[in-house]
Amino acid sequence: xxxxxxxxxxxxxxxxxxxxxxxxxxxxxxxxxxxxxxxxxxxxxxxxxxxxxxxxxxxxxxxxxxxxxxxxxxxxxxxxxxxxxxxxxxxxxxxxxxxxxxxxxxxxxxxxxxxxxxxxxxxxxxxxxxxxxxxxxxxxxxxxxxxxxxxxxxxxxxxxxxxxxxxxxxxxxxxxxxxxxxxxxxxxxxxxxxxxxxxxxxxxxxxxxxxxxxxxxxxxxxxxxxxxxxxxxxxxxxxxxxxxxxxxxxxxxxxxxxxxxxxxxxxxxxxxxxxxxxxxxxxxxxxxxxxxxxxxxxxxxxxxxxxxxxxxxxxxxxxxxxxxxxxxxxxxxxxxxxxxxxxxxxxxxxxxxxxxxxxxxxxxxxxxxxxxxxxxxxxxxxxxxx
Amino acid sequence: xxxxxxxxxxxxxxxxxxxxxxxxxxxxxxxxxxxxxxxxxxxxxxxxxxxxxxxxxxxxx
Numbered sequence: 001x002x003x004x005x006x007x008x009x010x011x012x013x014x015x016x017x018x019x020x021x022x023x024x025x026x027x028x029x030x031x032x033x034x035x036x037x038x039x040x041x042x043x044x045x046x047x048x049x050x051x052x053x054x055x056x057x058x059x060x061x062x063x064x065x066x067x068x069x070x071x072x073x074x075x076x077x078x079x080x081x082x083x084x085x086x087x088x089x090x091x092x093x094x095x096x097x098x099x100x101x102x103x104x105x106x107x108x109x110x111x112x113x114x115x116x117x118x119x120x121x122x123x124x125x126x127x128x129x130x131x132x133x134x135x136x137x138x139x140x141x142x143x144x145x146x147x148x149x150x151x152x153x154x155x156x157x158x159x160x161x162x163x164x165x166x167x168x169x170x171x172x173x174x175x176x177x178x179x180x181x182x183x184x185x186x187x188x189x190x191x192x193x194x195x196x197x198x199x200x201x202x203x204x205x206x207x208x209x210x211x212x213x214x215x216x217x218x219x220x221x222x223x224x225x226x227x228x229x230x231x232x233x234x235x236x237x238x239x240x241x242x243x244x245x246x247x248x249x250x251x252x253x254x255x256x257x258x259x260x261x262x263x264x265x266x267x268x269x270x271x272x273x274x275x276x277x278x279x280x281x282x283x284x285x286x287x288x289x290x291x292x293x294x295x296x297x298x299x300x301x302x303x304x305x306x307x308x309x310x311x312x313x314x315x316x317x318x319x320x321x322x323x324x325x326x327x328x329x330x331x332x333x334x335x336x337x338x339x340x341x342x343x344x345x346x347x348x349x350x351x352x353x354x355x356x357x358x359x360x361x362x363x364x365x366x367x368x369x370x371x372x373x374x375x376x377x378x379x380x381x382x383x384x385x386x
Numbered sequence: 387x388x389x390x391x392x393x394x395x396x397x398x399x400x401x402x403x404x405x406x407x408x409x410x411x412x413x414x415x416x417x418x419x420x421x422x423x424x425x426x427x428x429x430x431x432x433x434x435x436x437x438x439x440x441x442x443x444x445x446x447x
Contacts, residue, residue: 096447161447168439172447221443295438301413304426304439308413316439323447346446378389 001037001109003362007080007089009033010102010361013069014091015078020070020133023048027069030105030127037109039125047141050127054108055116062122062152063299063375065108065368066142066326067101067160067342068131072350086359094356096349100160100342101127103361107368111376119376124154131326134286139326143333156299156337156375158368159327162344165310165364167317168303169340171292173222174252175324177285178265183241184278197234199278200244203268204229207248210264218253222292222320226251251322254290288328291338292320298378299337306371310363321346341367392430398423399436407433 001009012033018026027050034042034052042052050069071093078091089099104125116123128138146154163169182203184196194202207227215224231247252258262284269280293300295318307314321340331338343364348354391409398405401421410416414427415438424438 163444163446167442169444170441295415300415301411304413308428318439318441319444320441321447322443322445325447340447346444349446 001106005037006102006106006362006365007358009037009106010094010099010356011078011080011089011091013098013102014089014094018070018093019073020130023070023127023129026050027127027129030069030101034105034109034125037105038113039109040113045141045145047138048129049138049141052105052108052125053122054111054113054125055122056120057122059116059122060120061155062124062146063156063158063372064142064146064154064330065104065123065125065158065160066139066330067104067125067127068097068129068138068326069101069127070129070132071096071098072132074350074352074354076352076354080358081355083357086357088355088357089361090355092354095162095344095346095354097131097160097162097342099344099356099361100162100364103343103364103368104158104160106365108372110365110369111372115373115376119373121372121376123372128326136326136329139329143330146334153334154336156297157327157330157334158299158371159325159330159338159340160342161321161325161340162342162346162349163319163321163340164317164345165343165360165367166307166314167319168300168307169319169321169327170295170300171222171254172290172321172324172327172340173226174254174256174258174290174328175286175288176250176252176258176261177287178248179283179285180244180246180248181281182244182246182278183237186236186240186242193275193277196242196244196278199273200232200246202272203265204246204248206268206272207265210261211250214256220320221322223253225253225256226322252288252290254292256290258287258289288324289332291327291331293331293338297337298375299339302371302374302378303339303341303367305374306367306369309370309374310366390430392427392433394433396427396433396435398425400425405435 016026030050039052130137398418400423403420
């Protein structure tokens with residue numbers, strides 16, 4: 001597969017709309033591309049993911065390249081525009097994350113079936129569905145497939161997310177969402193009782209105080225507990241109750257005890273409200289654990305070799321991200337070497353100006369090829385620490 | 387086939403001290419015992435160290 005074919009693949013993939021839960025046409029098209037470009041097996045799996053595999057199905061080692069094929073809404077006309085820095089591909093998903101996914105598909109195709117077999121490696125490329133929907137349906141399906149019973153846990157995993165072609169993402173913060181409702185009987189505003197709004201503000205102040213205590217001495221955002229107030233709506237219902245509907249969200253650091261936080265929130269009304277006439281309903285959802293991979297493992301070494309092979313003068317970097325990705329879904333169960341990688345500037349994610357420099361995309365295609373080659377060479381270690 | 391490793395000494399590019407290395411692999415990351423700089427093994431023959439890639443924070447996804 002040459003550069004022109006790789007560019008045509010990403011242009012074609014970006015041109016097919018694939019909002020979350022509407023990925024079927026894009027998945028079917030990508031599977032056809034995989035078949036046409038030498039994949040040994042390519043199919044749409046039970047979740048709707050596009051899956052392509054290279055190498056023997058029973059190879060001693062498996063590496064999963066887990067990108068996502070869905071995008072957020074936004075109609076950006078698909079086009080290639082010339083710029084001083086080279087051609088730019090505009091389109092929804094060009095950065096988040098069809099660029100990374102296409103670089104996986106093309107990089108693995110350039111690595112090839114014969115090289116995979118020679119290295120005793122099975123390369124599984126996945127365009128997962130519903131990453132942007134917070135259900136992560138596609139990634140959960142893949143996590144269940146490679147659960148150590150149905151199929152062996154992978155030896156390594158690369159998540160497809162943009163961080164520029166020369167940077168490797170080592171970790172993502174976790175996440176917790178809370179939808180809460182508080183209500184209490186209406187009372188005169190001149191009376192002695194606190195309004196339900198001020199009660200919920202007190203709860204929010206407790207949340208921020210808890211975070212400040214946890215964050216004391218922690219300078220990096222990745223290590224901090226980061227709460228945000230997403231919604232706060234007051235109303236009065238027909239049963240003469242004042243209501244607050246609010247949403248709190250947290251970005252969680254590695255190792256954070258989310259269960260203790262949830263228990264503390266549930267216990268807060270009893271511990272802090274004397275009169276007991278405010279009723280709370282808490283609905284927690286979207287919990288994902290933070291994950292941070294280490295830097296001394298065969299996958300990271302292979303990436304460093306891959307980037308340096310593509311450009312010996314490249315300035316390499318590691319990244320820790322304060323968002324979440326499918327890494328949070330698969331890493332806690334697999335506990336294998338894992339990174340996220342992909343071309344593009346994540347500051348353009350979800351924006352009307354989303355575009356991908358095609359020179360950078362082609363470099364990423366080749367980094368994936370070189371990285372798979374380096375990983376394939378690391379068949380055995382003569383050290384006892386791995 | 388075992389992965390190639392190397393044992394020997396190389397100069398820290400930060401403090402210029404000799405760093406003793408035992409059975410290190412290509413692209414492995416280690417730390418200078420003198421100045422604490424994080425270093426990457428960029429060559430096994432000859433053993434060569436460079437500053438390891440920096441760790442940055444970013445939002446996204």
